[in-house]
Amino acid sequence: MKAKTFTSMGSLHPVIFFVVVYVVALLLSVFICSSLFYTFNGSSRGTGQLENRKETAPAGGTVVTASTLALQR
Secondary structure, three states: OOOOOOOHHHHHHHHHHHHHHHHHHHHHHHHHHHHHHHHHHOOOOOEEEEEEEEEEOOOOOOEEEEEEEEEEO
């Protein structure tokens, strides 16, 4: 009677699966943590500044205020 043999790849399948899951979770956590860090501490790519402008209508009309977000690089 022939003995059943198992390949080493089949026995390593659970180990490889958990290593891949760990690497994916590590990459996602680095991405999420860096996104939160740059959100709260300001990004090195650009900072947002709120700029208020007041414009008056001719002949004493209503005053219009516009807010724009200017990105600096």
